[in-house]
Each structure stands twice: as structure tokens, then as C-alpha cells.
Amino acid sequence: MFTPYYRAWLPAWRGDPYGTPRKLRLPEGATTKAPTAARQASLVPGGETAGTKLTRRWLLDGLAGYGKGHDALGEDATSRLSPYIHFGCVSPRALAVRAREKRGVAFVRQLCWRDFYAQLLWGQPQTVTDDLRPRGDRWVDDEEKLETWKEGRTGYPLVDAGMRQLRDEGWMHNRARLVVASFLVKHLGIDWREGARHFFDLLLDGDVAQNIGNWQWVAGTGVDTRPNRMFNPTAQLKRVDPAGTYVKRYVPELADVPALELAEPGLLTPDYPVPMVDHAEAVREFRKRRGN
Ligand SMILES: Cc1cc2nc3c(=O)[nH]c(=O)nc-3n(C[C@H](O)[C@H](O)[C@H](O)COP(=O)(O)OP(=O)(O)OC[C@H]3O[C@@H](n4cnc5c(N)ncnc54)[C@H](O)[C@@H]3O)c2cc1C
Incomplete structure (x- = not known):
């Protein structure tokens, strides 16, 4: 459980990390040649210099607003x-x-989630493929539905914006990741491993x-601790993107649709699909599948 882990984690370490090692021994067969793949213009620049610059800017300008604004x-x-x-x-x-010195509590907590999942995999390596806590799921095998989700054509604006951000930028906002993942698994009943594979293919931070x-x-x-919770993609849209700014950024077909209408699934414009599944029905189906 995360919260007890976080409580133990906070006082467990202090001070700076180890200094830069003077020498590194490469594993056999590894080389130091730079990758030759073409760089995509829309992707962020890599490397330590760019990372350090972004970190500095973040600690100065972004961190203070994180607690309130991250969603x-x-x-x-x-x-x-x-x-x-x-x-x-x-x-x-x-x-x-650095973030702790600046009282960035909410941000440090997220970094702890990262550690927590790393520890979890260390302790339970079989979870790469196996459920940590099996729920007796019988997954739906539907290639067409899976493709519709991947392409961001589900008819739910928030889900589609998230999937298209992933395709365009190799990155997706955490709140959108939660909503699109929940939609695949709980609305469509498709195995989480299919979603994880697609994320892993496209995410720059794929880990x-x-x-x-x-x-x-x-x-x-x-x-x-609440395994049967379901994210309602339209309620989420109202809560985390009420002006439709995010949706309109990634789903150009919806650019002229008033924000209030985005949260009412249906025929929004002739260029945009109707919802591929009814929310209330999906909730009923999911409850039946999970037997609750
Ligand atoms: C279905 C799903 C798949 C994900 N896959 C990955 C992945 O492959 N790689 C990855 O790094 N993160 C993954 N995340 C976690 C999270 O979405 C990203 O770490 C976060 O969106 C990265 O953006 P950021 O650096 O702006 O995060 P910030 O909000 O600025 O957080 C700072 C750092 O804290 C850590 N962090 C934040 N949220 C989480 C979280 N929920 N779990 C673990 N660490 C977190 C990350 O290292 C992140 O860079 C996934 C989340 C979901 C719901």
C-alpha cells in the first residue's frame, strides 16, 4: 500500500545523491555511439543539458503551482x-x-510513487505479465475496438485527446493516462496488457x-485500494478541462464545438464519431464482469 510506504520513505533519506562516478564500466557488447535514428521535430530534445535546464525552470516557475494545478x-x-x-x-x-527544500510536497509525493512502483517490480517481477491481485477477469478480444481506442476515435473527447497527444508527442498528461486506460479496461473490457504494450511503444518515458x-x-x-473504481470520461472532462482547452488542442474536429456540449456525448459534429459505447451500459457490464 502506497501511503504507509510514503510515510516510511519520507524520513528514510536526506541530502544529495552520490557524486559523479569517475569511471563507468560498460556492460559487455554495449557501445557509446550516438543513435542514428532521425529526430522527429515535434519531440523534446534529449540529454542531461536539456534535462538540467528544464529542471531549473521547473523549480523556479512551475513547482509552486503544482499542488493546485497539476490536474x-x-x-x-x-x-x-x-x-x-x-x-x-x-x-x-x-x-x-531540491523540491523538498522548496516545500513541493505534492510533487515529492509523485516522485515517491515512482520509487514505489520500482520497488513493487523488484519484489514482484512476475507482475510484468501477471496480475498482482487477479480478479477473475475474462477479457474481450476485439481488435477493431482496440484500434479505435489507439486511433483516438472513441467518440469521448477526453479519451480521444489523450490518445492523440500520445501519438503526436510520445507523451500524455497523467490525468488523461488514467482516463484512457480506465476506458480501455473497464468500458471496453480489453486486457490491460494490450494498453500497456501500446503505451510502451509510443511513450518517451515508457518504463x-x-x-x-x-x-x-x-x-x-x-x-x-478501490479496484472497481471507473473514471467517467465526461465527468472527468467537466472537472479537469471545463473550457475544453486540452480537447481542442488535440482534436481539431471539435475546435468549434462549445465547451459545454463537449461534455454531452452524442453527435457533436459530422466529422466526429458518436460514442463507441454507452457509459451507463458499460458500468453495468463491468459490474457484472467483476461480480459486484
Ligand atoms: C496507465 C499509465 C501508464 C503510465 N506509464 C508511465 C511510464 O511508462 N513511465 C513513467 O515515467 N510514468 C508513467 N505513468 C505515470 C505518470 O503518468 C507520468 O510519470 C507523468 O505523467 C509524467 O509527466 P511529468 O513528468 O510531467 O509528471 P509530474 O506530474 O511532473 O511528476 C513528476 C515525476 O513524478 C513521477 N510520477 C508522477 N506521477 C506518477 C505516477 N502516477 N506513477 C509513477 N511515477 C509518477 C514521474 O517520474 C514524474 O516525472 C503512467 C501513468 C498511467 C496512468
């Missing part, structure tokens, strides 16, 4: 440091030390421990 999708008010942390360009420990831990949390087969 506001349209404002994009999270650090976007995850790819740098994943590739070792930014030390999560150094980041936590086995974080991806699996979070997908299992959402599926209710992992460490969530």
Missing part, C-alpha cells in the same frame, strides 16, 4: 521531466531534495515498472 489538463502544469528521469538524464533523488504498475493500478489488479 488542470489545459494548463499543462506538470514538469514533463519523466523522459529525462527515465533515461537517467535527471536524478529523481536530486530533484526530490516497465511505471507503466505496468500504473496499468495494473487502473485495472484494479494492482495496488489500488
Whole structure:
């Protein structure tokens, strides 16, 4: 359980991380050649220099507003440091030390989630493929529905915006990740492993421990203490993107639809699909499947 872990984690470490090692021994067969793949213009620049610059800017301008603003999708008010942390360009420990000095409690808590999932995978390596807490799920095998979700054409604006952000940027806001993942697993009844695979293919921060831990949390087969919770994609839209800023950024077909109408699934414009599943019906089906 996360909360007791967090309570034990906070006082367990203090001070700066270890200094830079003078020498590194490479594993056999590894080389130091730079990758040759073409860089996509829309992707963020990689490396320690870029990571350090972003960290400095974040600690100065972003951190103070994180506690209140991190779920506001349209404002994009999270650090976007995850790819740098994943590739070792930014030390999560150094980041936590600096953020703690600046009283960034909510942000430090998120860094603790990262540690928690890393520990979970360390202790339970079988969870890469197996449910931590099996719920007797019988998954729906439907390639067409899975593709519709991947393409961001579900008819639920928040889900579609999230999936298209992933496709365009190789990154997705955490609140959108929660909603799209819950939609796949609980509205469509599709195996969380399918979703995790797609995320892993496209995410710049794609990380086995974080991806699996979070997908299992959402599926209710992992460490969530409320395994049968379902995110309602329209209620979420009203709460975290009331002006439709995020949705309109990634779903251009909806640019001219008034914000209030975005939260009423149906025929929003002829270019945009009707919802692929009815929310109330999906809730009933899910409860039946889980036997509650
Ligand atoms: C289904 C699903 C899959 C995910 N897959 C990944 C993944 O492959 N790699 C990954 O790094 N994160 C993953 N996350 C967690 C989270 O969405 C991202 O870490 C976060 O959105 C990264 O953006 P940020 O750096 O702006 O985060 P911020 O909000 O600025 O948070 C700072 C840091 O805290 C850590 N963090 C924040 N939220 C979480 C969380 N829920 N779990 C673990 N660590 C967290 C990250 O290292 C992040 O960079 C996933 C979440 C979900 C719901």
C-alpha cells in the first residue's frame, strides 16, 4: 500500500545523491555511439543539458503551482521531466531534495510513487505479465475496438485527446493516462496488457515498472485500494478541462464545438464519431464482469 510506504520513505533519506562516478564500466557488447535514428521535430530534445535546464525552470516557475494545478489538463502544469528521469538524464533523488527544500510536497509525493512502483517490480517481477491481485477477469478480444481506442476515435473527447497527444508527442498528461486506460479496461473490457504494450511503444518515458504498475493500478489488479473504481470520461472532462482547452488542442474536429456540449456525448459534429459505447451500459457490464 502506497501511503504507509510514503510515510516510511519520507524520513528514510536526506541530502544529495552520490557524486559523479569517475569511471563507468560498460556492460559487455554495449557501445557509446550516438543513435542514428532521425529526430522527429515535434519531440523534446534529449540529454542531461536539456534535462538540467528544464529542471531549473521547473523549480523556479512551475513547482509552486503544482499542488493546485497539476490536474488542470489545459494548463499543462506538470514538469514533463519523466523522459529525462527515465533515461537517467535527471536524478529523481536530486530533484526530490531540491523540491523538498522548496516545500513541493505534492510533487515529492509523485516522485515517491515512482520509487514505489520500482520497488513493487523488484519484489514482484512476475507482475510484468501477471496480475498482482487477479480478479477473475475474462477479457474481450476485439481488435477493431482496440484500434479505435489507439486511433483516438472513441467518440469521448477526453479519451480521444489523450490518445492523440500520445501519438503526436510520445507523451500524455497523467490525468488523461488514467482516463484512457480506465476506458480501455473497464468500458471496453480489453486486457490491460494490450494498453500497456501500446503505451510502451509510443511513450518517451515508457518504463516497465511505471507503466505496468500504473496499468495494473487502473485495472484494479494492482495496488489500488478501490479496484472497481471507473473514471467517467465526461465527468472527468467537466472537472479537469471545463473550457475544453486540452480537447481542442488535440482534436481539431471539435475546435468549434462549445465547451459545454463537449461534455454531452452524442453527435457533436459530422466529422466526429458518436460514442463507441454507452457509459451507463458499460458500468453495468463491468459490474457484472467483476461480480459486484
Ligand atoms: C496507465 C499509465 C501508464 C503510465 N506509464 C508511465 C511510464 O511508462 N513511465 C513513467 O515515467 N510514468 C508513467 N505513468 C505515470 C505518470 O503518468 C507520468 O510519470 C507523468 O505523467 C509524467 O509527466 P511529468 O513528468 O510531467 O509528471 P509530474 O506530474 O511532473 O511528476 C513528476 C515525476 O513524478 C513521477 N510520477 C508522477 N506521477 C506518477 C505516477 N502516477 N506513477 C509513477 N511515477 C509518477 C514521474 O517520474 C514524474 O516525472 C503512467 C501513468 C498511467 C496512468
